[in-house]
Amino acid sequence: MKRCLPLVAAALLAVGCGVSDDGDAGVVYAAGRDAAEPARRDFELDYRATVPVPDGASTVDVWIPLPQDDENQEVELAALQAPGEVAFREESEFGARMLHVRLEAPRRPVEIGYRVRVARREALRRPGAADGAADGRTKHDPEIAKWLEPDARVPLDGRIRSLSAEVTAGAATDLEMARAIYDYVVETMSYSKEGTGWGNGDIYWACDAKRGNCTDFHALFTGLARAAGIPAKFAIGFPIPVERGAGEIGGYHCWSEFWLDGHGWVPVDASEARKDPGRHEYFFGSHDENRVELTEGRDLVLAPTQQGDPLNYFVYPYAEADGRPIEGVERTFRYRDLDVRRSAAPRQRTPTSAARGATGKP
Numbered sequence: 001m002k003r004c005l006p007l008v009a010a011a012l013l014a015v016g017c018g019v020s021d022d023g024d025a026g027v028v029y030a031a032g033r034d035a036a037e038p039a040r041r042d043f044e045l046d047y048r049a050t051v052p053v054p055d056g057a058s059t060v061d062v063w064i065p066l067p068q069d070d071e072n073q074e075v076e077l078a079a080l081q082a083p084g085e086v087a088f089r090e091e092s093e094f095g096a097r098m099l100h101v102r103l104e105a106p107r108r109p110v111e112i113g114y115r116v117r118v119a120r121r122e123a124l125r126r127p128g129a130a131d132g133a134a135d136g137r138t139k140h141d142p143e144i145a146k147w148l149e150p151d152a153r154v155p156l157d158g159r160i161r162s163l164s165a166e167v168t169a170g171a172a173t174d175l176e177m178a179r180a181i182y183d184y185v186v187e188t189m190s191y192s193k194e195g196t197g198w199g200n201g202d203i204y205w206a207c208d209a210k211r212g213n214c215t216d217f218h219a220l221f222t223g224l225a226r227a228a229g230i231p232a233k234f235a236i237g238f239p240i241p242v243e244r245g246a247g248e249i250g251g252y253h254c255w256s257e258f259w260l261d262g263h264g265w266v267p268v269d270a271s272e273a274r275k276d277p278g279r280h281e282y283f284f285g286s287h288d289e290n291r292v293e294l295t296e297g298r299d300l301v302l303a304p305t306q307q308g309d310p311l312n313y314f315v316y317p318y319a320e321a322d323g324r325p326i327e328g329v330e331r332t333f334r335y336r337d338l339d340v341r342r343s344a345a346p347r348q349r350t351p352t353s354a355a356r357g358a359t360g361k362p
Contacts, residue, residue, distance in 0.1 A: 038122035041289040042338040043240060044078065045249075048113035049317035050330040053106045057321040060106050063302045064317050065294040066097040067116060067237065072123045073292060079115040089304070093146075094297030096314055100304065112317070117338065120240075123267045123287040127175050127260055138261045139174075139231050147231035147259065151298040153202040153312065154223040160203060164227035174230050178258050178266070181224045182284050185270045189217050201234070201254075201298065201312060214271035215313070218256045221270050231259035236315045237293040238333060246336040252315045255287060 051062055066088070067075045080086070080099075087100040101112055137144060150156040167184045168177040190211040192198070197205055198212035201219040206212055218234055225232035236254040241247060255272075257265040266285055273283040299310040307323035319326040 038124050039289045040121050042119050044115055044117055044336045045292055046115045046334040048332045051110040051319045051326060052328050053109060054321045058105055060103045060321050062101045062112055062319045064099045064112060065314050066099055067292050067294050068097045072121050074119040076117045078117050081113045091300055091303050096295040096300060118292050120289045120292055122289040125263060125266050126285045127266055139259050144231050144259050147233050148226050154219050156227050160223050161227045164224040167224060168228050174260055177228045178225060178230055181221060182268055182270060185217055185221045186273045189274060191271055191274050214254045217271040218254055221256050225258050233257045233296055234298055235293050235296045236313050237291055240290045240335050242290050244337045249333040249335055
């Protein structure tokens with residue numbers, strides 16, 4: 001279960017130079033391991049946005065996604081920089097947490113940032129193994145079944161259902177069907193960010209062009225899985241370079257999970273499997289520790305509700321001036337590994353659900 005971040009007053013974040021606008025920075029992995037215990041990585045993530053203010057703007061709203069606790073990561077808010085009143089909100093459909101700032105008649109660019117400490121664990125859920133993950137729920141549970149619904153760019157029409165049936169022909173179980181879909185996506189798609197059209201997570205683009213970035217790979221995986229009756233999530237966050245130390249993060253990375261009765265959510269990363277064929281088996285049932293998740297789901301309606309369209313996905317800052325989207329928001333992301341042996345302070349408790357949506361002024 002996901003929990004809110006603690007609210008902490010803070011100082012200005014020190015972050016570095018620019019970031020690629022290409023998205024999907026990709027991940028570089030070390031050689032595979034065969035270990036009983038999941039690997040763990042402790043690091044800080046600095047997230048910063050500079051929002052330009054259009055001339056004559058009366059009201060500026062800014063929404064920034066916040067990473068949150070789940071079974072694979074623990075997150076502590078260490079520092080926050082934001083002008084005026086700050087609201088911590090939660091989106092209703094997928095539980096995405098966010099920072100919302102509203103400013104009246106600002107006259108200069110708005111700078112907002114935070115720093116979080118993350119303890120990220122390798123997600124290992126090998127289908128077919130006795131992993132003790134069963135919690136009694138099935139794919140018919142409403143909270144799981146919602147991941148069978150289509151997205152705006154991942155419809156479940158006759159074309160997609162026909163392709164799903166073709167790909168899964170001969171498979172007798174959800175596990176066999178999910179594996180057939182995973183293999184099809186990895187073997188059919190090429191990882192390429194040339195030209196235009198890629199990066200929107202459009203299943204038709206993936207079917208026709210058969211190339212793209214992680215967004216396109218996982219649009220195809222989730223769509224074909226859902227068409228086969230298998231709940232499948234879309235998740236997005238940042239890759240953390242495998243080399244320990246500190247540095248810039250070049251853009252987002254996204255991945256998937258599918259539901260398997262008796263096991264729970266099974267991790268999948270089809271785009272990384274395509275980029276690294278030697279880890280094809282690993283990425284069916286595993287996510288490494290070199291990442292941090294920010295949000296899940298597509299077509300997000302923020303809190304408070306934005307005036308623009310639902311967001312295709314939510315990993316970068318989103319801003320509006322008098323209800324109109326603001327272009328040209330600058331963003332920088334950096335990481336720094338932590339030596340947990342030197343961390344003596346106890347982890348702050350997260351607030352209860354009653355505290356969600358509370359406001360604070362740093």
